[in-house]
Amino acid sequence: MEENLKVTCLHDKHVALGAKMSPFAGFDMPIQYTSITEEHNAVRNKVGMFDVSHMGEVFISGTDSTKFVNHIFTNDVNSIQQGQILYGMMLYPDGGTVDDLLVYKEFQPDHYLLVVNAANIDKDYQWILDNAKGYDVEIVNDSQNWGQLAIQGPDAEAVVEKVTGLAVSELTFYTFNDFVVDGKRIIISRTGYTGEDGFEIYANPDLIRKYWDEFIDAGVTPCGLGCRDTLRFEAGLPLYGDELSKDISPVVAGYSMFCKLDKEEFIGKDAIAKQKTEGAPMKLVGIELKDRAVPRAGYPVLLADGTEVGHVTTGYHSITLDKSLCYALVKRECGALGNVLYVQIRKKVFEGTVVKKRFYQSNYKK
Amino acid sequence: MSKTIEGLHYSEDHEWVKVEGGTALIGITDFAQSSLGDITYADLPEAGDEVEAGEEFGALESVKASSELLSPVSGKVTEVNADLENAPEKINEDPYGTWIIKVELSDPSQVESLMDAAAYEEFTNK
The missing domain is CATH 2.40.30.110 (Aminomethyltransferase beta-barrel domains)
Incomplete structure (x- = not known):
C-alpha cells in the first residue's frame, strides 16, 4: 500500500472480502470484489452496495446560508423545498469547474449539506471558506465523522427497508429524510451514481459498519469503484477530472442546465452566460x-x-x-x-x- | 494464487509459450488474465505478420484497461485463434488452454531464455 493513503471505516471489510484494492482520490479503495461485469450486472438487475465513505460532507448554516450557497453553487437552492436535493457545480470565475456536488436543503431552516468528491474535499473546503467573506455563515467540513453507503439497483428499496427498518419507500428521486438510529442522526436520500433507482445512507462509522454486514447478509452484492465507473458512464453522468475540470466548464461538458442564469448571481455566471451565447x-x-x-x-x-x-x-x-x-x-x-x-x-x-x-x-x- | 503449468515457457511480460516442433503457441498466463479481469476484446495480428521478441503484436482489452501483448519470440504468425474474435473471455476461463497466436520460430533458441514454471512462480511472487 502506498504511503499516506487514507482508508474508509470499511477498509478492513474490503480486505477481508478479498477485494482488489487500489488508490483512488487519496484513499485505498476496493476496485472489485469478484468481477466488474458481475458487480455491474448486479446493480442493473438486482441490487449492489458501494462504500462511498470517501466522499466529503460539508455543512453550511447561518443567517446568510441560502444567499451564500447560491453564490458558490450554480443551481438555485431557492427552487427547492426542505428535504430536496440539487445537483450542480461550483465554478471558478472563468467558468472552469471547482467540483460537481449535491446540495441537500436540510429540515432545519438555513442549513445545507454539500456532498463533494473525495479528491476535492480539501480544495473545495478551502474554496468555500475563501468565498465566505462578508457572509454570516458557519462552515464545517465534517467528512471524517460520516461514512456513506450507496445501495443501488431495482431491489434497493425493499432491501433498504428490510435492513434499516426505516420508511424510505415514500422518498422520491432527489429527496431525503433524517432518521435517528441508536441516538444518532442518519440521512437517507434517493440518489446515486449508477443510472438505477437507489439510496445513499449517511451515518456514523459504527452504524455504517453494522449496515454493511447486514446488507451483505441480506444478499446485496458488494460493488467496487470499477463498476461504479462503468455504471455512471452508461448513464451519462460525468466524473470530475475526466468530464468536468478546471479546464472543462459545464457548458463544454453539456451540463449547463444545472447553471441557473436567471439567478441574481453565482461565481462564474458571466463566463457561463458568455459561453452559452458565443459557444465554447x-x-x-x-x-x-x-x-x-x-x-x-x-x-x-x-x-x-x-x-x-x-x-x-x-x-x-x-x-x-x-x-x-x-x-x-x-x-x-x-x-x-x-x-x-x-x-x-x-x-x-x-x-x-x-x-x-x-x-x-x-x-x-x- | 495463480496457476502455472509444467512444460511451458514463461516471459516477464506474462505470456506463455508452448513449443510444438518449430512452432510456438503463445498465450497469457493465469496471473495475467487475473490481473486484467474480464477480457472483452482481443486486438490481434493477421496470419503472415512478422513478430519480434519483445515487440507488441496486439492487445487485450478488459473492462477497465487495455494491455499490450508483447511477443516472447520472433517469427512469422501462422495462425490466429479465430475463437477470440467473438469469445475473448475464453482467455479468462482457460488461460493455458487458449492460445492466442501460433508463430513459426525464426530462432528456436529464444525459448531457452524464457522462464520455466518454477522460475515464473518466483517471479510473480516477488
Missing part, C-alpha cells in the same frame, strides 16, 4: 464505435482525413449495451449528433458516430 470552442460528445475495439481516455479523435479534433475522456465496451462507447472532448463544429468521427486505437483507426451521452436509459423513481 470544445464540446463533450458521446461516440458509438462500429467495432468492438475499446476507446480509452486520451486516445485521439479524428476526422476522415486524419485531422485530430479532440480526445477521448472515458471509454468502455459497455457491459449493459454490448457496444464500444466513449465520451470525447472535440471541436464544437465536429460534435453534432450523427456526425461521423474516428477514434485512433493503438495503430488502427475506427469509425464511430456522435450519439447522445446518455447511452443507457435510467430507471429512477420519479
Whole structure:
C-alpha cells in the first residue's frame, strides 16, 4: 500500500472480502470484489452496495446560508423545498469547474449539506471558506465523522427497508429524510451514481459498519469503484477530472442546465452566460464505435482525413449495451449528433458516430 | 494464487509459450488474465505478420484497461485463434488452454531464455 493513503471505516471489510484494492482520490479503495461485469450486472438487475465513505460532507448554516450557497453553487437552492436535493457545480470565475456536488436543503431552516468528491474535499473546503467573506455563515467540513453507503439497483428499496427498518419507500428521486438510529442522526436520500433507482445512507462509522454486514447478509452484492465507473458512464453522468475540470466548464461538458442564469448571481455566471451565447470552442460528445475495439481516455479523435479534433475522456465496451462507447472532448463544429468521427486505437483507426451521452436509459423513481 | 503449468515457457511480460516442433503457441498466463479481469476484446495480428521478441503484436482489452501483448519470440504468425474474435473471455476461463497466436520460430533458441514454471512462480511472487 502506498504511503499516506487514507482508508474508509470499511477498509478492513474490503480486505477481508478479498477485494482488489487500489488508490483512488487519496484513499485505498476496493476496485472489485469478484468481477466488474458481475458487480455491474448486479446493480442493473438486482441490487449492489458501494462504500462511498470517501466522499466529503460539508455543512453550511447561518443567517446568510441560502444567499451564500447560491453564490458558490450554480443551481438555485431557492427552487427547492426542505428535504430536496440539487445537483450542480461550483465554478471558478472563468467558468472552469471547482467540483460537481449535491446540495441537500436540510429540515432545519438555513442549513445545507454539500456532498463533494473525495479528491476535492480539501480544495473545495478551502474554496468555500475563501468565498465566505462578508457572509454570516458557519462552515464545517465534517467528512471524517460520516461514512456513506450507496445501495443501488431495482431491489434497493425493499432491501433498504428490510435492513434499516426505516420508511424510505415514500422518498422520491432527489429527496431525503433524517432518521435517528441508536441516538444518532442518519440521512437517507434517493440518489446515486449508477443510472438505477437507489439510496445513499449517511451515518456514523459504527452504524455504517453494522449496515454493511447486514446488507451483505441480506444478499446485496458488494460493488467496487470499477463498476461504479462503468455504471455512471452508461448513464451519462460525468466524473470530475475526466468530464468536468478546471479546464472543462459545464457548458463544454453539456451540463449547463444545472447553471441557473436567471439567478441574481453565482461565481462564474458571466463566463457561463458568455459561453452559452458565443459557444465554447470544445464540446463533450458521446461516440458509438462500429467495432468492438475499446476507446480509452486520451486516445485521439479524428476526422476522415486524419485531422485530430479532440480526445477521448472515458471509454468502455459497455457491459449493459454490448457496444464500444466513449465520451470525447472535440471541436464544437465536429460534435453534432450523427456526425461521423474516428477514434485512433493503438495503430488502427475506427469509425464511430456522435450519439447522445446518455447511452443507457435510467430507471429512477420519479 | 495463480496457476502455472509444467512444460511451458514463461516471459516477464506474462505470456506463455508452448513449443510444438518449430512452432510456438503463445498465450497469457493465469496471473495475467487475473490481473486484467474480464477480457472483452482481443486486438490481434493477421496470419503472415512478422513478430519480434519483445515487440507488441496486439492487445487485450478488459473492462477497465487495455494491455499490450508483447511477443516472447520472433517469427512469422501462422495462425490466429479465430475463437477470440467473438469469445475473448475464453482467455479468462482457460488461460493455458487458449492460445492466442501460433508463430513459426525464426530462432528456436529464444525459448531457452524464457522462464520455466518454477522460475515464473518466483517471479510473480516477488
